[in-house]
Amino acid sequence: MTRWLIGRTAQAAITFLVAAVLMFFLMRLTPGDPLARLMGDRPMTSEEVATLRGLYGLDQPLPSQFTRFVAGLAQGDLGTSIEYRTPVTTLIRQRLPASLLLGGTVLLLNFTLGVWLGALQAVRLGKPLDRWLSTISLAGFAVPSFWLGLILAWLVGIKWQLLPALGMIDPLLPASAGLGARSLDIARHLILPAFTLSVVSIAATMRYQRTAMIDALREPYVRTARAKGLSERRVIWRHAWRTSLFPVITLFGLWLPIVVTGSVFVEHVFNWPGLGSLTAKAISGRDYPVIMGASLLAASLVVGGGWLTDVAYAALDPRTRRAQ
Amino acid sequence: MLTLVGLVLIAIAAPMLLPDPLAQPDILQGVNQPPGAKHWFGTDQLSRDVLSRVVTGARISLTIAFLAVAVSVTLGAMVGLVAGYWGGWVDAVLMRIVDGALAIPRLFVLLLVVAAWESLPLLVFILLLGTTGWFGTSRLIRGEVLRLKQEPYVRAAEALGAHRIRIVLRHLLPNTAGPLLVAATLGVGNVVLLEAGLSFLGVGVRPPTPTWGGMILDSQEILFVAPWTSIFPGLAIVITVLAVNLFGDALREAVDPRHA
Amino acid sequence: MTAPVLEVRDLRIAFPTRTGDFARPVDGVSFILHRGETLALVGESGCGKTLTSLALLRLVPAPGRIEPGSRLDFEGRDIMGLDADELRAIRGKDIAMVFQDPMSSLNPVFTAGAQIIETIKAHESESTKAARDRALGLLREVGISDPELRIDQYPHEMSGGMRQRVMIAMALATEPGVLIADEPTTALDVTVQAQILEILDRLREIRGLAVLLITHDLGIVANRADRVAVMYAGRIVEEASTRTLFEAPSHPYTQGLLESVPRLTGPVQSLKPIPGTVPDPARWPAGCRFHPRCPKVMARCRAEDPSRLALADGHHMACWLAEETAR
Numbered sequence: 042m043t044r045w046l047i048g049r050t051a052q053a054a055i056t057f058l059v060a061a062v063l064m065f066f067l068m069r070l071t072p073g074d075p076l077a078r079l080m081g082d083r084p085m086t087s088e089e090v091a092t093l094r095g096l097y098g099l100d101q102p103l104p105s106q107f108t109r110f111v112a113g114l115a116q117g118d119l120g121t122s123i124e125y126r127t128p129v130t131t132l133i134r135q136r137l138p139a140s141l142l143l144g145g146t147v148l149l150l151n152f153t154l155g156v157w158l159g160a161l162q163a164v165r166l167g168k169p170l171d172r173w174l175s176t177i178s179l180a181g182f183a184v185p186s187f188w189l190g191l192i193l194a195w196l197v198g199i200k201w202q203l204l205p206a207l208g209m210i211d212p213l214l215p216a217s218a219g220l221g222a223r224s225l226d227i228a229r230h231l232i233l234p235a236f237t238l239s240v241v242s243i244a245a246t247m248r249y250q251r252t253a254m255i256d257a258l259r260e261p262y263v264r265t266a267r268a269k270g271l272s273e274r275r276v277i278w279r280h281a282w283r284t285s286l287f288p289v290i291t292l293f294g295l296w297l298p299i300v301v302t303g304s305v306f307v308e309h310v311f312n313w314p315g316l317g318s319l320t321a322k323a324i325s326g327r328d329y330p331v332i333m334g335a336s337l338l339a340a341s342l343v344v345g346g347g348w349l350t351d352v353a354y355a356a357l358d359p360r361t362r363r364a365q
Numbered sequence: 366m367l368t369l370v371g372l373v374l375i376a377i378a379a380p381m382l383l384p385d386p387l388a389q390p391d392i393l394q395g396v397n398q399p400p401g402a403k404h405w406f407g408t409d410q411l412s413r414d415v416l417s418r419v420v421t422g423a424r425i426s427l428t429i430a431f432l433a434v435a436v437s438v439t440l441g442a443m444v445g446l447v448a449g450y451w452g453g454w455v456d457a458v459l460m461r462i463v464d465g466a467l468a469i470p471r472l473f474v475l476l477l478v479v480a481a482w483e484s485l486p487l488l489v490f491i492l493l494l495g496t497t498g499w500f501g502t503s504r505l506i507r508g509e510v511l512r513l514k515q516e517p518y519v520r521a522a523e524a525l526g527a528h529r530i531r532i533v534l535r536h537l538l539p540n541t542a543g544p545l546l547v548a549a550t551l552g553v554g555n556v557v558l559l560e561a562g563l564s565f566l567g568v569g570v571r572p573p574t575p576t577w578g579g580m581i582l583d584s585q586e587i588l589f590v591a592p593w594t595s596i597f598p599g600l601a602i603v604i605t606v607l608a609v610n611l612f613g614d615a616l617r618e619a620v621d622p623r624h625a
Numbered sequence: 626m627t628a629p630v631l632e633v634r635d636l637r638i639a640f641p642t643r644t645g646d647f648a649r650p651v652d653g654v655s656f657i658l659h660r661g662e663t664l665a666l667v668g669e670s671g672c673g674k675t676l677t678s679l680a681l682l683r684l685v686p687a688p689g690r691i692e693p694g695s696r697l698d699f700e701g702r703d704i705m706g707l708d709a710d711e712l713r714a715i716r717g718k719d720i721a722m723v724f725q726d727p728m729s730s731l732n733p734v735f736t737a738g739a740q741i742i743e744t745i746k747a748h749e750s751e752s753t754k755a756a757r758d759r760a761l762g763l764l765r766e767v768g769i770s771d772p773e774l775r776i777d778q779y780p781h782e783m784s785g786g787m788r789q790r791v792m793i794a795m796a797l798a799t800e801p802g803v804l805i806a807d808e809p810t811t812a813l814d815v816t817v818q819a820q821i822l823e824i825l826d827r828l829r830e831i832r833g834l835a836v837l838l839i840t841h842d843l844g845i846v847a848n849r850a851d852r853v854a855v856m857y858a859g860r861i862v863e864e865a866s867t868r869t870l871f872e873a874p875s876h877p878y879t880q881g882l883l884e885s886v887p888r889l890t891g892p893v894q895s896l897k898p899i900p901g902t903v904p905d906p907a908r909w910p911a912g913c914r915f916h917p918r919c920p921k922v923m924a925r926c927r928a929e930d931p932s933r934l935a936l937a938d939g940h941h942m943a944c945w946l947a948e949e950t951a952r
């Protein structure tokens with residue numbers, strides 16, 4: 042077990058390193074000057090440009106730029122934002138809580154509602170409920186999140202004035218408002234972005250759970266459970282569903298990156314002050330260090346999520362737990 | 366399936382159906398007209414016909430998607446075949462790279478690359494979409510090849526001294542066609558969404574070329590006065606992607622009975 | 626012979642086919658199981674043994690269904706007429722099952738003990754503590770050494786033989802009157818097979834169980850069963866006491882089966898598999914279903930379905946040869 046864990050961790054580290062290297066070369070090998078935009082903003086003297094180049098290490102040959110990059114990475118230094126003139130790590134730290142709140146809510150929704158609906162579909166396999174849920178969830182999968190966000194912001198937020206459509210906190214909220222009022226305010230702001238993000242992503246969880254549950258329901262031990270005279274509820278939700286949850290754990294790790302990636306569009310549209318909208322702004326501003334930082338974070342979440350999944354799987358499944 | 370055929374037909378026939386594919390402004394009717402008899406989908410802030418732009422957008426978006434997927438499927442098949450068949454360190458190195466690439470969400474890969482271009486030529490955009498989409502496919506094909514390698518007929522061909530390239534092309538490639546086709550179909554839906562997203566962020570296809578994502582971006586400011594400018598291109602995306610995905614699902618069931 | 630506990634008459638199971646037709650893998654099975662006896666149900670793979678046994682608990686997998694006109698009586702109660710709750714009360718409590726593959730028939734994520742205890746608690750209002758004590762006793766009874774250790778183990782931590790013992794313990798937990806054992810030893814090696822069969826036999830004697838032993842291995846039947854029903858293509862073609870069946874097999878299929886069984890005595894060359902394969906349930910051959918493979922086929926066999934005839938007391942078969950013998 043220990044050996045396996047070390048191996049799996051090493052594998053994750055290598056994968057992340059490869060990803061980081063790929064990212065570095067992706068950025069440097071594309072045409073265009075990272076400073077082009079800064080220079081476009083206002084005319085700069087060649088000295089100024091040279092200073093800036095020195096600051097960002099752009100005056101050095103590629104290999105030494107690369108060493109600098111890796112060294113910075115090792116120290117947790119992701120460079121400085123061109124737009125905000127602030128270290129990228131600081132920016133990420135500031136924006137992370139909002140993203141975690143949104144991403145966490147969506148994960149929670151997907152893994153309660155999605156798992157339940159998917160299991161229900163499997164139980165009603167081939168019946169109208171199953172078919173309808175399949176179609177609806179697939180349709181959700183086909184919806185561009187930014188478009189759904191815009192439409193919802195317009196309908197629910199502006200036209201019907203039901204919920205706030207922008208930001209995370211009401212700027213008019215009096216400073217004296219208590220914790221309860223503040224939480225409620227944030228929760229109200231959270232509804233639309235979280236709903237949007239869930240709609241476009243819940244299909245994956247549902248389909249995965251549905252397949253896993255269909256497989257589980259076909260297992261001989263489910264037949265055994267029925268033959269023992271257990272109630273249908275117990276057969277389905279204890280014997281079939283419990284075992285079908287293991288494959289779904291895998292998905293949880295895979296969805297971890299949703300905290301950053303899935304929400305680029307949605308955060309942008311709803312002006313949610315998280316990493317996604319930071320990234321979206323960085324794109325129009327060609328703020329490379331920020332894009333890079335967000336990409337690195339996303340990659341680390343992908344790799345970390347995969348690692349976590351495998352470890353959780355090994356820890357939870359009695360078959361692997363004791364077999365090691 | 367029918368929807369899909371219909372969409373492709375509309376996209377191809379667009380220039381014939383519409384006298385005005387680039388959607389010249391209709392000054393007489395005015396800007397931000399709601400849907401009506403003359404302009405079924407209304408007009409936008411430049412008094413252009415939304416229907417014409419949605420249909421022309423279909424041409425652009427579908428062309429981009431098909432070409433990009435062609436690129437990525439070819440690359441994915443090649444890498445997958447090589448890695449799976451040659452094995453050894455070739456496989457190990459390729460798969461480590463693929464692992465790393467898969468760790469970066471595709472959107473971010475594209476953002477890193479695309480943002481560098483001041484004005485992105487369409488062909489380059491397609492190539493970029495294509496070259497960032499093959500990692501998963503190569504994984505899939507590698508798995509298939511590993512399985513097929515154990516098949517008696519491949520072993521027999523090897524024993525008879527057939528050339529490696531010949532084995533790959535004659536025996537392995539045709540047998541991976543099924544999963545490849547499924548991957549390609551689902552890839553098309555994916556690319557349509559990605560392209561729309563990038564265009565919406567302003568880093569994909571640049572105006573005035575109409576794309577669905579770009580139209581939604583343009584209509585953002587006038588959403589409250591002319592929501593139709595946003596609703597129709599969005600619906601076009603949903604219908605296209607849904608049709609493609611449903612088709613891909615059906616295809617998968619046909620190709621791989623385990624999923625039935 | 627004592628009172629019948631389970632009576633099956635004209636059992637038919639239909640599955641819809643792709644063409645809109647029905648396949649009937651079980652097509653008119655009848656037999657009676659008496660208290661305290663072991664009835665063996667024997668036949669090649671695919672002849673419908675498992676489906677027959679599942680039907681006894683109304684567990685035929687969808688989209689298959691038991692056709693109207695089939696009769697299943699358990700101690701005078703009509704199983705076909707029971708509602709879901711009544712069925713549940715019988716399943717596991719009165720009629721228990723042991724399945725073919727002990728690996729996949731036990732739930733991998735629950736301990737052996739949990740699965741036994743849950744069976745007890747499904748039928749009796751016992752405390753968990755009391756149910757656990759009973760489970761320990763059962764494990765001991767089926768010959769598991771160190772039950773205190775085993776009760777908290779997961780199926781994958783046990784050998785195949787041990788898992789099958791757990792299955793049997795679980796089946797016996799609520800003292801059923803009927804035990805259906807569907808090829809309980811197929812997945813096990815020979816010595817373990819013998820032990821498992823020994824346990825079943827002992828429990829039958831001690832508890833007065835009626836056992837329906839399903840197998841395709843006639844070697845098992847010879848030592849363990851009181852009576853044998855030979856099944857072919859969804860029907861029972863011959864039924865007799867074990868001794869009669871082995872001494873005077875009458876149906877050509879039974880004869881073929883006996884010739885295909887390796888015996889310790891007699892030359893090895895005499896091993897003759899029956900040529901051909903079991904037909905497809907969606908397209909049973911016309912006339913006698915065995916006729917395409919039958920060495921003694923007559924013109925009549927191709928056209929007419931033989932009905933079940935008594936050859937002697939307790940010895941029936943469905944074959945036109947029976948008429949000749951009777952004459």
Ligand SMILES: Nc1ncnc2c1ncn2[C@@H]1O[C@H](COP(=O)(O)OP(=O)(O)OP(=O)(O)O)[C@@H](O)[C@H]1O
Pocket residue numbers: 640650668669670671672673674675676677686687688689841906
């Ligand atoms: N779920 C199902 N759907 C359709 N047909 C089925 C299904 N289950 C069983 N059958 C059909 O019923 C026939 C009998 O199956 P059954 O499992 O009863 O055979 P068996 O005698 O137990 O064979 P074995 O010795 O292999 O266990 C099979 O040939 C199969 O074609």
Ligand SMILES: [Mg+2]
Pocket residue numbers: 674675676725807808
């Ligand atoms: Mg069977």
